[in-house]
Amino acid sequence: MYTTEFLDIPPLTGASGTVHLPGSKSISNRVLLLAALSEGVTTISDLLDSDDTRVMLQALRQLDCGVEPLANGQLRIQGLGGQLRIKQTDLFLGNAGTAMRPLSAALGLLASTQGAQFELSGVPRMHERPIGDLVEALRQLGCPVSYLGNDGFPPLRLGDGLIHPLMLDAPIRVRGDVSSQFLTALLLALPLVATEQDVVIEVVGELISRPYIDITLKLLGKFGLHIREEGASRFVIPAGSRYRSPGEIAVEGDASSASYFIALGALAPPTAIANGITIEGVGLASIQGDIRFVEAARLMGAEITGEANRLHIRRGAWPLKAVDLDCNHIPDAAMTLAVMALYADGTTTLRNIASWRVKETDRIAAMANEGRKLGATIEEGPDFIRITPPPNPESWRAASIHTYDDHRVAMCFSLAAFNPAGLPVRIEDPKCVAKTFPDYFEALFQVCETAPQRIPVICVDGPTASGKGTLASEIADRLGYHLLDSGALYRLVGLAADKKGLSTDDQTLKEPAQARRLGELAAAMNVRFEGHQTYLDGQDVSDALRTESAGMAASRVSAIPQVRAALLQLQHGFRRLPGLVADGRDMGTVIFPGAPLKVFLTASAEQRAQRRYKQLISKGNAANIDSLLADLVARDLRDSSRTHAPLKPAEDALQLDNSALDVEQSVKQVLGWWQSQSAFPGN
Numbered sequence: 001m002y003t004t005e006f007l008d009i010p011p012l013t014g015a016s017g018t019v020h021l022p023g024s025k026s027i028s029n030r031v032l033l034l035a036a037l038s039e040g041v042t043t044i045s046d047l048l049d050s051d052d053t054r055v056m057l058q059a060l061r062q063l064d065c066g067v068e069p070l071a072n073g074q075l076r077i078q079g080l081g082g083q084l085r086i087k088q089t090d091l092f093l094g095n096a097g098t099a100m101r102p103l104s105a106a107l108g109l110l111a112s113t114q115g116a117q118f119e120l121s122g123v124p125r126m127h128e129r130p131i132g133d134l135v136e137a138l139r140q141l142g143c144p145v146s147y148l149g150n151d152g153f154p155p156l157r158l159g160d161g162l163i164h165p166l167m168l169d170a171p172i173r174v175r176g177d178v179s180s181q182f183l184t185a186l187l188l189a190l191p192l193v194a195t196e197q198d199v200v201i202e203v204v205g206e207l208i209s210r211p212y213i214d215i216t217l218k219l220l221g222k223f224g225l226h227i228r229e230e231g232a233s234r235f236v237i238p239a240g241s242r243y244r245s246p247g248e249i250a251v252e253g254d255a256s257s258a259s260y261f262i263a264l265g266a267l268a269p270p271t272a273i274a275n276g277i278t279i280e281g282v283g284l285a286s287i288q289g290d291i292r293f294v295e296a297a298r299l300m301g302a303e304i305t306g307e308a309n310r311l312h313i314r315r316g317a318w319p320l321k322a323v324d325l326d327c328n329h330i331p332d333a334a335m336t337l338a339v340m341a342l343y344a345d346g347t348t349t350l351r352n353i354a355s356w357r358v359k360e361t362d363r364i365a366a367m368a369n370e371g372r373k374l375g376a377t378i379e380e381g382p383d384f385i386r387i388t389p390p391p392n393p394e395s396w397r398a399a400s401i402h403t404y405d406d407h408r409v410a411m412c413f414s415l416a417a418f419n420p421a422g423l424p425v426r427i428e429d430p431k432c433v434a435k436t437f438p439d440y441f442e443a444l445f446q447v448c449e450t451a452p453q454r455i456p457v458i459c460v461d462g463p464t465a466s467g468k469g470t471l472a473s474e475i476a477d478r479l480g481y482h483l484l485d486s487g488a489l490y491r492l493v494g495l496a497a498d499k500k501g502l503s504t505d506d507q508t509l510k511e512p513a514q515a516r517r518l519g520e521l522a523a524a525m526n527v528r529f530e531g532h533q534t535y536l537d538g539q540d541v542s543d544a545l546r547t548e549s550a551g552m553a554a555s556r557v558s559a560i561p562q563v564r565a566a567l568l569q570l571q572h573g574f575r576r577l578p579g580l581v582a583d584g585r586d587m588g589t590v591i592f593p594g595a596p597l598k599v600f601l602t603a604s605a606e607q608r609a610q611r612r613y614k615q616l617i618s619k620g621n622a623a624n625i626d627s628l629l630a631d632l633v634a635r636d637l638r639d640s641s642r643t644h645a646p647l648k649p650a651e652d653a654l655q656l657d658n659s660a661l662d663v664e665q666s667v668k669q670v671l672g673w674w675q676s677q678s679a680f681p682g683n
């Protein structure tokens with residue numbers, strides 16, 4: 001997951017390949033609650049691991065349900081069988097509506113019938129999301145519920161520690177036109193108390209987001225509950241209801257998350273490797289309402305085929321076709337249509353989306369504000385949004401997208417990187433995707449491509465111990481970029497030669513046959529980088545690489561042209577989306593001569609020797625400052641005086657002497673340079 005302040009997505013030019021979706025958020029949190037309320041043990045597979053499921057799981061743990069992660073990634077839940085084990089606790093539910101609403105209903109009923117008291121709260125935005133209609137329904141039943149902040153909104157206190165008989169004779173009336181989660185919450189909770197008599201729910205007003213109710217009814221069926229529907233607005237929970245665990249249950253891939261990759265397939269040109277996007281984990285047999293996004297995407301021109309659990313998408317009509325659509329049936333996925341509309345042949349109107357206003361943020365306002373930044377003309381109303389794309393490529397603008405702590409805003413606008421103007425897109429606070437799809441951007445970059453020269457590279461070259469590695473790694477972390485420690489490659493050649501018994505002393509290296517052998521060795525090296533570990537022929541050589549003797553050997557072999565040539569492609573291979581920070585001696589002069597930022601980092605030899613001395617001592621290695629100083633001066637001389645790719649600043653490099661700077665000051669300086677020459681200098 002990208003935890004950076006922002007993520008700059010370079011302009012993208014094509015996409016193809018297969019995406020495996022994380023589990024559905026709606027199904028995951030419903031299944032967790034049903035398993036917790038049931039009798040028996042439920043083993044759940046493919047559960048979504050995200051902020052929203054984490055808060056639900058934490059709540060279940062606090063309620064003393066057995067929650068046991070299994071080695072194979074499954075989760076085992078020991079159900080409460082409707083009997084509270086904990087009668088007083090405070091639950092924090094973040095911004096998870098799928099946890100707040102159903103837990104309020106279930107705990108409200110259980111607190112009243114078993115004499116308990118719970119307080120439920122969330123993040124500030126959760127305290128702005130309405131819950132009054134659900135509270136009214138619980139109060140009709142006789143549950144004591146009080147508001148701890150503003151009336152109509154969480155936080156809530158459920159129960160007062162005393163037993164209250166419930167009034168189940170009259171139908172329980174609940175509004176259906178604010179959020180379908182209120183009805184879902186009652187459908188999930190009322191079976192706990194429908195033991196002696198039928199319990200009836202009557203929906204008042206038009207029921208929005210009906211597909212989410214269908215998910216609820218289908219999952220209730222899996223846990224042994226069959227609700228009778230009488231007409232469009234009456235649901236009867238039969239007397240004698242009892243939750244029974246199905247034993248095992250698998251969570252489908254998230255159909256709303258699929259919408260971004262369906263849109264991607266519809267708008268991205270194919271790559272040289274393949275045509276189209278395949279989505280695994282959700283397909284045409286999905287129980288999720290957002291699978292109907294497929295129909296909407298087809299209307300806009302996408303070519304989509306599929307099987308029960310898989311979808312294949314290709315670009316069809318291009319530009320996409322503008323549409324005028326009622327989106328009540330796909331409220332979440334419809335946001336993706338708003339971004340597809342930026343690539344359409346006219347004005348698109350998405351109607352009946354009032355529920356967007358009370359989601360993680362006011363989504364109508366958010367989509368309108370951010371879409372306008374890109375150059376689109378956008379009109380918004382209480383329950384609609386109307387999008388006219390920028391009239392021509394020149395009208396597109398590079399935008400820094402504010403994401404409002406809303407995962408869907410972030411994921412939607414990533415697709416703006418396919419703009420015809422070839423502009424990058426900045427996504428602020430990219431970690432907000434953790435709510436439903438923590439690895440969304442990784443999945444996106446896996447299937448997207450762009451011309452290598454469009455992938456930004458920051459080069460950090462300089463003499464030994466100047467702090468290149470430290471600086472490069474910090475910059476890469478802050479920007480979410482890949483890291484190339486090119487010195488490590490030369491160090492690996494030195495080590496590999498040593499393992500093979502090939503001498504790397506100065507004299508032997510002068511022999512043409514030895515130079516050829518080392519070139520072949522470098523080309524055939526079996527290396528693997530995993531996080532901070534480096535493996536040579538499967539063996540962890542991370543520590544061996546960092547010794548001073550490995551540095552000296554690297555310096556010697558690096559003067560051989562055959563070795564440098566053998567490592568060229570490997571280094572170019574590090575230039576992957578979304579960007580790269582590369583440290584070495586010739587990053588800016590030879591390997592990435594077109595890089596948009598080149599830094600030549602220096603410090604006085606004395607400073608560098610001091611730093612190296614401290615570094616070695618802190619790792620428990622013996623060190624002598626005078627010999628370190630002599631070695632690094634010798635190494636610098638060799639590296640800068642060799643014929644091929646000598647150590648020297650590129651003509652367009654910015655020089656940074658960090659003798660008097662600490663690491664953070666150096667990082668700030670380089671990030672400042674980067675920001676000022678980016679497409680978003682004001683952000």
Ligand SMILES: Nc1ncnc2c1ncn2[C@@H]1O[C@H](COP(=O)(O)OP(=O)(O)OP(=O)(O)O)[C@@H](O)[C@H]1O
Binds near residue numbers: 466469471658662
């Ligand atoms: N600006 C700085 N101020 C103080 N110490 C620094 C600074 N930059 C790096 N250091 C420290 O100096 C030591 C050497 O830094 P680093 O390993 O990053 O250098 P390098 O240039 O990559 O070296 P080499 O080329 O030999 O791999 C480290 O212990 C690091 O923490």
Ligand SMILES: Nc1ccn([C@H]2C[C@H](O)[C@@H](COP(=O)(O)O)O2)c(=O)n1
Binds near residue numbers: 488490491551558583
């Ligand atoms: N791009 C590079 C990187 C490194 N080298 C050589 C010269 C260095 O002395 C040696 C070890 O590098 P370090 O790990 O200390 O950065 O490798 C090079 O020639 N070109």
